[in-house]
Amino acid sequence: MTALGAVFRPQLPPERLRGIARAADEAGLEELWLWEDCFLESGIATASAALAWTERLRVGVGLLPVPLRNVALTAMEAATLDRLFPERVVLGVGHGVQDWMGQVGARAESPVTLLREYLEALRALLRGERVTTDGRYVKLDGVALDWPPAAALPVLAGAVGPRSLRLTGEAADGTILDASMSPDAVRNARRLIDEGREAAGRTGPHKIVVYLHTATGPGAAERLKAELADGNGGSTELGVAGDAGTIAQFVERLAAAGADTVVLQPTPDEPDPEGFVRFVAEKVRPLVP
Structure with a gap:
């Protein structure tokens, strides 16, 4: 079954999160996704609050920019969240927006090398291993978590380009694809991810999460x-506007292309964010196999 989620966009003030998270939980939404976009809102702080305010909602952080965060800190925070809220945390990491990383003096000369080293260390730490590594970017000396997750917490990675997509297949437990990808692009991304998995000899599950620009209600077509x-070329293959049936059909196209989870991303000017998450859970979910 295709999982369905919605995005709480960090362009909304933090104080709006409580109402939206509770609306999502009450409506039965499966997943609420948060972004750590510079310089808006922290992914970990918002995730911990959303999890505490809700009972069953899974909360995804998609994604934490690895140049900004020491890997040991990310492991500590992720493990703490997972032990506080078992099986409700979905963790994603990635390159981050390079201009933003440059603003804070954290831009890496080789983002792919950094992400590879980071994923290897982070996944090992979350498996409860003691890690010593002296990479180009990631350096740890006998680091182990005192409170690792009770079971290894899967780590997803965001990717767009071919090298990064193959890397997520090799070194991550899943891949996050942003809303710039059409169904055909998702299908090609899945192929590249599978190439990376094959090269690394990996055969276990690999979750693919895809964001989808979505608008519904009054003025939906114009808002979309x-x-x-704004930076997407205006392609009609990169988003959907309309009623629940129209949106569900597009979700099914992404699922057929390889998406395991589709996360509906409202427009920045969505007039009713609480209503949007209810719409996803109550109107779209029943129409998606």
Whole structure:
């Protein structure tokens, strides 16, 4: 079954999160996803609050920028969240926006090398291993978590380019694809991820999460058009506007292309964020196999 989620966009003030998370939980939404975009809101702080305010909602952080965060700190925070809220945390990491990383003096000369080293160390730490490594970017000397997750917490990685997509197949437990990908692009991404998995001899499950620009209600088509015109070339394959049936059909296209989870991403000017998460859970979910 295709899992369905929605995004709490960090362009909303932090104080809006409580109402939206509770609305999502009460409506039966499967997953609420948060972003650590510079310089808006912390992914870990918002995730911990959303988890505490809800009972069953899974909360995804997609994603934490690895140049910004020491891997031991990320492991500590992720393990703490998972032990506080078992089986409700979905963790994603990635390159981060390079311009933002440059602003804080954390831009890596080789983002792919950094992400590879980071994923290897982070996954080992979350498995409860003691890690010593002296990489180009990641350096640990006998580091182990005193409170690792009770069971290894899967680590997803965001990717767009071919090298990064193959890397997620080799070194991550899943891949997050942003809303810039059409169904055909998702299908190609899945192929590249599988190439990386094959090269690394990996045969276990690999979850693929795909964001989808989505608008519904009054002015939906106009709001989506404005969103897609801002850096997305205006392609109609990168988003969907309309009623629950129309949106569910697009979700099914992404699922057929290889998505395991589709996360509906509202427009920045969505007039009713609480209503949006209820719509996803109560209207779209029943129509998606």
